Amino acid sequence: MKFLCVECDRQMQFEERQLPGDGTLAAAFRCPRCGRAVALLTNPMETQLVASLGVKIGGTTLPPQPLETVRGMVATGKPDAFEDDPGAGAARATGVTWSLAAQERLARVPGFVRGMVKRIYADYARDRGIGEITPVVMDTARSELGLEEM
Amino acid sequence: MPLNIRTYRQLTEPDRSALPEQIGAQRRRVAERLATVRRVVAVMSGKGGVGKSFVTAGLARALARQGRATGVLDADFNGPTAARLLEAREARVRVGEDAVFPAVGTDGVKLLSMDQLLEDGQPLGFRGPEAESFVWRGTLEAATLREFLADVAWGALDQLFVDLPPGMQRFAELTELVPHAPAVLTVTIPTVESRDAVRRAMRHAVACGATLLGVVENMVGGPLTGSAAADLSAEFAVPVLARIPWHPGAEVWDLLAGRL
Numbered sequence: 001m002k003f004l005c006v007e008c009d010r011q012m013q014f015e016e017r018q019l020p021g022d023g024t025l026a027a028a029f030r031c032p033r034c035g036r037a038v039a040l041l042t043n044p045m046e047t048q049l050v051a052s053l054g055v056k057i058g059g060t061t062l063p064p065q066p067l068e069t070v071r072g073m074v075a076t077g078k079p080d081a082f083e084d085d086p087g088a089g090a091a092r093a094t095g096v097t098w099s100l101a102a103q104e105r106l107a108r109v110p111g112f113v114r115g116m117v118k119r120i121y122a123d124y125a126r127d128r129g130i131g132e133i134t135p136v137v138m139d140t141a142r143s144e145l146g147l148e149e150m
Numbered sequence: 151m152p153l154n155i156r157t158y159r160q161l162t163e164p165d166r167s168a169l170p171e172q173i174g175a176q177r178r179r180v181a182e183r184l185a186t187v188r189r190v191v192a193v194m195s196g197k198g199g200v201g202k203s204f205v206t207a208g209l210a211r212a213l214a215r216q217g218r219a220t221g222v223l224d225a226d227f228n229g230p231t232a233a234r235l236l237e238a239r240e241a242r243v244r245v246g247e248d249a250v251f252p253a254v255g256t257d258g259v260k261l262l263s264m265d266q267l268l269e270d271g272q273p274l275g276f277r278g279p280e281a282e283s284f285v286w287r288g289t290l291e292a293a294t295l296r297e298f299l300a301d302v303a304w305g306a307l308d309q310l311f312v313d314l315p316p317g318m319q320r321f322a323e324l325t326e327l328v329p330h331a332p333a334v335l336t337v338t339i340p341t342v343e344s345r346d347a348v349r350r351a352m353r354h355a356v357a358c359g360a361t362l363l364g365v366v367e368n369m370v371g372g373p374l375t376g377s378a379a380a381d382l383s384a385e386f387a388v389p390v391l392a393r394i395p396w397h398p399g400a401e402v403w404d405l406l407a408g409r410l
Binding site for chain 2: 002
């Protein structure tokens with residue numbers, strides 16, 4: 001899927017992705033020559049199909065988590081199906097803290113996917129030098145990383 | 151006057167989404183993970199209920215007892231049974247930095263099964279819009295297979311058995327995902343109905359470039375009659391590797407393991 005500014009004959013570049021939280025997706029693309037922007041709006045089925053492929057419109061900045069699609073998409077999983085390997089957990093625990101509000105929000109994430117969500121937010125914060133994860137940080141990360149329902 | 155529009159393949163500018171590159175990275179991840187696996191063996195049948203998982207588990211255990219490093223990837227996501235057969239249903243999946251670790255079942259067989267992940271008695275359900283879910287559900291199951299291949303630290307294995315569901319779809323997905331066409335172990339029961347269904351699956355496997363290892367005939371010596379294994383063996387010029395009775399002992403599996 002690509003967008004072409006016909007007047008300029010230039011491929012439009014991805015600029016921003018938004019997830020309204022209703023299963024739809026909005027992605028903005030801009031022509032690098034004339035600056036004209038267009039928005040791609042996908043319905044829930046289209047959004048789901050792209051997500052099912054394990055790819056992200058706009059690309060991704062973090063390496064994939066193990067079983068990322070399974071953990072993010074399965075709705076009937078055991079809350080305690082996964083456990084962190086002690087070595088992996090220890091590395092992530094350093095340098096990033098969680099505000100009380102962020103912890104409460106994380107606790108509302110289904111158990112099946114919670115461990116992965118926690119790792120993604122921790123990686124995001126560490127990569128950007130963010131010391132404390134707050135709900136605002138979570139919202140920004142969710143939008144930047146394209147994390148639907150996380 | 152029609153617009154002069156460059157087509158998809160004519161666009162050469164860098165693309166931040168890079169969707170084809172994301173797909174390519176997924177495939178490389180599978181190849182890298184399987185680099186330590188000497189052989190991927192798809193256990194398939196065109197027919198349901200012939201005992202693919204039963205044969206997979208018995209054979210895997212026999213190979214492991216002989217000291218050959220063996221893994222089982224339960225690719226029957228909607229009817230997973232391998233974890234029960236290998237006594238690893240309760241094993242939690244340990245998550246490392248870039249992979250999960252397989253459970254270790256009976257006789258040291260490594261395993262990953264959807265049965266370890268699902269709530270007891272619950273079907274495999276995905277988040278997403280319910281309307282027209284057939285559009286994306288198959289894609290998600292293929293993605294699940296990809297992640298079971300790419301994201302599991304299988305380690306050095308002599309063989310990784312992929313226990314397939316009935317039909318041919320999952321085999322087609324497997325063939326697309328792995329770097330080389332998998333070897334195929336076919337399971338049938340003696341009946342003519344099974345023979346005809348399994349024949350289609352074997353033809354499909356041959357068309358995909360797979361190597362047929364042979365036929366295992368299961369549920370032999372009971373009420374089911376026929377010559378499915380012999381017929382398929384003659385038609386495809388492959389051996390009948392074993393005829394498994396209703397209550398096989400360890401010696402039956404050992405014999406099969408020795409022929410593989």
